[in-house]
Amino acid sequence: MSYSILEDNELMDKVRLSDERAFDEIYRRYWRKLYALSLYHLRDSNAAEDIVQEIFVSLWASRERSEIKHLYTYLATATKYSIFHYFAQPARNTDSLEELHTLAADHSTADTRFLEEEIRREIDRLPEKCRLVFRYSREEGLANKIISEKLNISTKAVEKHMTRALRQLRVQFKHMLMSLLF
Structure with a gap:
C-alpha cells in the first residue's frame, strides 16, 4: 500500500495505531513546510530544525490520545506556539x-x-x-x-x-x- 495517496485523517488513524510508515509519510509531507515557517520567523536554521523535530516528537508521543481533525493546521499552530516559546525564553x-x-x-x-x-x-x-x-x-x-x-x-x-x-x-x-x- 502506498501511504502517499492517503489523506491526512487516514494517516493519523494509522499513526494512532503506531504505524511508523504512516508517521514517516506525515513527516515527509510536512517537514519542509514547518521548517520554512520556523526559519522565516527565527532566522536560525538550527533553532528551526529543533522546533520542527520537537513538534514531530510530540506528535508521535501523543499519538494514541490525539484527536486531530486538521493535521496541517494542528502542526502549523504547534510550530507557531513553539516559536513563541522560543522568543519568550529569558x-x-x-x-x-x-x-x-x-x-x-x-x-x-x-x-x-x-x-x-x-x-x-x-x-x-x-x-x-x-x-x-x-x-x-x-x-x-x-x-x-x-x-x-x-x-x-x-x-x-x-x-x-x-x-x-x-x-x-x-x-x-x-x-x-x-x-x-x-
Whole structure:
C-alpha cells in the first residue's frame, strides 16, 4: 500500500495505531513546510530544525490520545506556539516581544486577535510604572531619556522598569504557551 495517496485523517488513524510508515509519510509531507515557517520567523536554521523535530516528537508521543481533525493546521499552530516559546525564553533578546507581535501579524485574524488580547492583558497586569515605561517605549517608541523626563525618574529607573516588564511578560507567555501546547 502506498501511504502517499492517503489523506491526512487516514494517516493519523494509522499513526494512532503506531504505524511508523504512516508517521514517516506525515513527516515527509510536512517537514519542509514547518521548517520554512520556523526559519522565516527565527532566522536560525538550527533553532528551526529543533522546533520542527520537537513538534514531530510530540506528535508521535501523543499519538494514541490525539484527536486531530486538521493535521496541517494542528502542526502549523504547534510550530507557531513553539516559536513563541522560543522568543519568550529569558535568554532571548529584549526585542523578542516585538518579534512575537510581528509573528502574530503573520497569522489568521482570529489568531492575531487572540494573541493581541493576551499581550494587552499581560501588559495591563504590569505594575503601573512598568506598564507606563513599557507603553512609552514599545508602543510610542520613546527613548529612555524622554521617558525618564516624562515620568520624572532616572534613565536607570526606566531601564529597571523595562527589564522588569519584559521579564514578567516572558514568564507569563511561557506559562500561557506551555498550557496551550499541553
